[in-house]
Amino acid sequence: MDSINQQQPEDNHKDLTGTEAGKKIKELVGKSSTCYFCTKITTGEPLKTRPMSVQKVDEDGNFWFLSADDSHKNAEIQSDKQVQLLFQGSDYSDFLSVYGVATISKDKALIQELWEPLLKAWFTEGEDDPRITVIKVDTQEGYYWDNKHGNAVAFIKTLAGAVMGKTLDDSIEGKLTV
Numbered sequence: 001m002d003s004i005n006q007q008q009p010e011d012n013h014k015d016l017t018g019t020e021a022g023k024k025i026k027e028l029v030g031k032s033s034t035c036y037f038c039t040k041i042t043t044g045e046p047l048k049t050r051p052m053s054v055q056k057v058d059e060d061g062n063f064w065f066l067s068a069d070d071s072h073k074n075a076e077i078q079s080d081k082q083v084q085l086l087f088q089g090s091d092y093s094d095f096l097s098v099y100g101v102a103t104i105s106k107d108k109a110l111i112q113e114l115w116e117p118l119l120k121a122w123f124t125e126g127e128d129d130p131r132i133t134v135i136k137v138d139t140q141e142g143y144y145w146d147n148k149h150g151n152a153v154a155f156i157k158t159l160a161g162a163v164m165g166k167t168l169d170d171s172i173e174g175k176l177t178v
Contacts, residue, residue, distance in 0.1 A: 014174045016144075021176040024144060025061035028096045029054055031089030037065070038084040039076035039102075047084070048076055055114040061098070061178040063137040066114055068122065069106075070131060077102045083137055095145040098176075100137040110134045142176035 016024050029035075037052035050073065056064040063085065067074055077083065081103065087096040111134060115127040123129035 012171050012173065014172055015177070016174055017177045019059065021142070021178045022059045022061040025096065025098065025139065025142060025176060025178070026057050026059060028087060028089055028094050028144060028146065029057045029063075031094045032087055034087075036086040037073065038086065039073055040080055041084050042080055042082050048072065055116075061139040061142070061176065063098070063100070063139070064110070064114055065135040065137070066111065066119060066123075067104075067133050067135050068131045069104075069133045074104055074133060074135070077104055077135065085137060093145070093147045093171075096142060097144075098137070098139050098142040100139045102135050102137050105134050105136070106132070107134055139176075139178050141178075143173070144176060145171065145173045147171055 033054045034051055035054060036049050038047045038049045040046075040048045052065050052067075052073075054063055055066055081101050083100055083102045085096075085098040085100070087098075088094065089096075111132050112127055114134065120126055123132050
């Protein structure tokens, strides 16, 4: 039996590299800046997963988060720097999986750059809270699932495919190498 990708009448796979990959990552994260931040991914144990808000993503597809130095996440990163970030921008598109290496710092200038007032709920002493750390995730590779022409067009193509009994969707997916 053919895979669903082979049943597509149009190309639905495009790997992206370098700047193009970085731009795609930034675009998808812009649609949903909250991800599942997974640690302990190389231990053979269940993943440790928690929601995290991205403070910044750059053109190279690297991520910055603010985290408490006494968190389980920081302790897990110190013993295993490999992490996975999982994003879902909408019900039907804008999915992103990123694998990378996390590093932790207490760079005050970076903390100031990334700070926003809502964070005071977690860091009660404000941007000078001594517990604040910056986690940078250096993206090694990723994979995305999206649509080419927006959710409305994708819905119409899927509906038409269902009526005709054909696989017609507007999906695009591929590997991201930055």
